Amino acid sequence: xxxxxxxxxxxxxxxxxxxxxxxxxxxxxxxxxxxxxxxxxxxxxxxxxxxxxxxxxxxxxxxxxxxxxxxxxxxxxxxxxxxxxxxxxxxxxxxxxxxxxxxxxxxxxxxxxxxxxxxxxxxxxxxxxxxxxxxxxxxxxxxxxxxxxxxxxxxxxxxxxxxxxxxxxxxxxxxxxxxxxxxxxxxxxxxxxxxxxxxxxxxxxxxxxxxxxxxxxxxxxxxxxxxxxxxxxxxxxxxxxxxxxxxxxxxxxxxxxxxxxxxxxxxxxxxxxxxxxxxxxxxxxxxxxxxxxxxxxxxxxxxxxxxxxxxxxxxxxxxxxxxxxxxxxxxxxxxxxxxxxxxxxxxxxxxxxxxxxxxxxxxxxxxxxxxxxxxxxx
Numbered sequence: 001x002x003x004x005x006x007x008x009x010x011x012x013x014x015x016x017x018x019x020x021x022x023x024x025x026x027x028x029x030x031x032x033x034x035x036x037x038x039x040x041x042x043x044x045x046x047x048x049x050x051x052x053x054x055x056x057x058x059x060x061x062x063x064x065x066x067x068x069x070x071x072x073x074x075x076x077x078x079x080x081x082x083x084x085x086x087x088x089x090x091x092x093x094x095x096x097x098x099x100x101x102x103x104x105x106x107x108x109x110x111x112x113x114x115x116x117x118x119x120x121x122x123x124x125x126x127x128x129x130x131x132x133x134x135x136x137x138x139x140x141x142x143x144x145x146x147x148x149x150x151x152x153x154x155x156x157x158x159x160x161x162x163x164x165x166x167x168x169x170x171x172x173x174x175x176x177x178x179x180x181x182x183x184x185x186x187x188x189x190x191x192x193x194x195x196x197x198x199x200x201x202x203x204x205x206x207x208x209x210x211x212x213x214x215x216x217x218x219x220x221x222x223x224x225x226x227x228x229x230x231x232x233x234x235x236x237x238x239x240x241x242x243x244x245x246x247x248x249x250x251x252x253x254x255x256x257x258x259x260x261x262x263x264x265x266x267x268x269x270x271x272x273x274x275x276x277x278x279x280x281x282x283x284x285x286x287x288x289x290x291x292x293x294x295x296x297x298x299x300x301x302x303x304x305x306x307x308x309x310x311x312x313x314x315x316x317x318x319x320x321x322x323x324x325x326x327x328x329x330x331x332x333x334x335x336x337x338x339x340x341x342x343x344x345x346x347x348x349x350x351x352x353x354x355x356x357x358x359x360x361x362x363x364x365x366x367x368x369x370x371x372x373x374x375x376x377x378x
Contacts, residue, residue: 022347024378027052027354029090029265034077040360042083047368048375050085052352054172054225057089057120060109062096069097069109071116078124087124088202089117090172098177098185106184110191117196121166129164133157171196172225174204182217189220205262207231207252213259224260226345228253228337229267229356234327235280241303241327243267246336256344264341264378268355268371269362270328274318281322284313286361291326303327331370338377347378 030053044050058074091113101109133156173192177185193201200222209216210226228249234242244267272287273280284290290297296309305324310317329337341347353375363371 022351022378023349024347024375025052025350025352026050026375027054027263027352028358029054029056029354029356030358031056031090031356033073033075034079035075036077036079037081037083038079039081041358042081044360044363044368045083045085048363048372052086052088052354053358054088054090054354057091057117060091060093060097060113062094062100067100068105069093069101071112074116075120078120078127080124080127084128086169088170088172089120089168090174091117093173093175093185093188095176095178095181098175098181098188101184101188103184103187106188107191110188110195113192114195117168117171118166121168125161125164125166129157129161132160136160168199170200170202170223172202172204173221176204176206177209177216177219179215179217186217186220193221202263204265205258205260207249210258211252211254218259221260223263224258225263225265225352225354226341227265228341229265229329234271234273234283237275237278237280241329242273243269243271243327243329244337246333246340249337250340253340253344256346258345261350262345263352263354264345264347265354265356266334266337266341266374267329268366269357269359270326270365273325273327274316275323275325276319276321278323281318282316284316284324286314287324287326289313290324297324334374335377338374342378351378353378 026049028050035055056075058071060069061072062068063070097109098106133153136156137151137153171192173189175185189201189203202223202225203219203221205219205224205226207226207228229244230242231244231248231252232239232242236242272284272290274282274284290311290313291305293311296307296311297305298308300306300323303326305326307318307320307322307324309320312318355371355374
């Protein structure tokens with residue numbers, strides 16, 4: 001009897017079989033040039049109870065010809081369906097921008113970033129207004145209704161659009177700043193805040209910036225998003241898994257006194273890294289069909305393969321003898337990563353836990369039930 005009580009007490013103290021301590025905000029990163037959600041995407045959001053998306057709105061890169069920072073790769077089509085999660089615009093800024101721009105250029109960039117976020121937000125509102133107006137002007141089976149009176153669609157759309165405001169609670173700025181560029185970058189963040197006064201500003205925090213916070217500095221923002229992946233470069237032949245490992249994560253999350261409140265970003269994707277003669281040749285994101293071809297692919301080690309023939313994968317030409325390293329975070333590794341994060345970083349009901357990235361391929365690969373369990377572990 002005593003042994004049974006001891007076992008029960010152990011499970012109670014360790015939380016096994018209990019519900020998660022916190023109901024974190026379930027989130028995903030959406031990093032494509034089109035925001036296109038239909039019934040299938042809605043179904044995935046619903047199954048995982050996802051309430052929030054970081055959506056990449058555009059990038060900012062340095063133009064060497066005009067010698068100024070310019071927005072590139074702006075998101076194009078925006079089509080949402082029935083489920084509308086809260087959206088945080090995300091803007092990626094290259095480190096070269098903050099290294100080379102002067103204060104006057106950063107002042108201008110802060111204004112332009114705020115303006116472009118508003119423009120994209122307005123496009124989103126126009127789509128929402130268009131969808132609402134269509135339902136009002138053309139209700140189901142309206143053409144069968146004898147007494148139906150045609151409503152002017154354009155007028156309804158204008159009325160619905162007037163009801164909507166571009167009002168993002170938060171804007172995320174993503175930049176892998178360095179000790180050398182931090183002064184300019186932090187200055188730019190202040191300018192962005194000045195020109196986006198109605199939104200809180202968040203910044204991505206790389207793991208080295210977290211561990212060496214005194215050297216890297218703490219950005220002048222309202223919140224941080226800790227990026228718990230991409231610890232090493234994929235072009236290193238000796239790297240085990242450039243997406244990340246729990247052992248590497250533990251080497252960086254060594255303290256719990258970071259000055260910003262942090263949200264958490266974890267990896268939920270995979271890819272195949274190709275080498276030829278130990279030299280990096282590229283990354284394949286769509287490699288599933290290749291993995292099933294046992295005649296052209298020979299396993300050489302755990303997660304490593306050697307091609308036995310020349311082959312074309314998408315637009316990439318691979319040769320006989322090329323080595324392929326499959327990189328993916330296993331369920332066991334994700335569980336360890338979550339435990340490491342929880343051991344040092346305060347998690348509460350306001351914490352957003354986000355996975356990179358929202359893609360049907362990756363979500364179906366991991367499974368919605370498994371992903372829901374990852375969230376619940378917090």
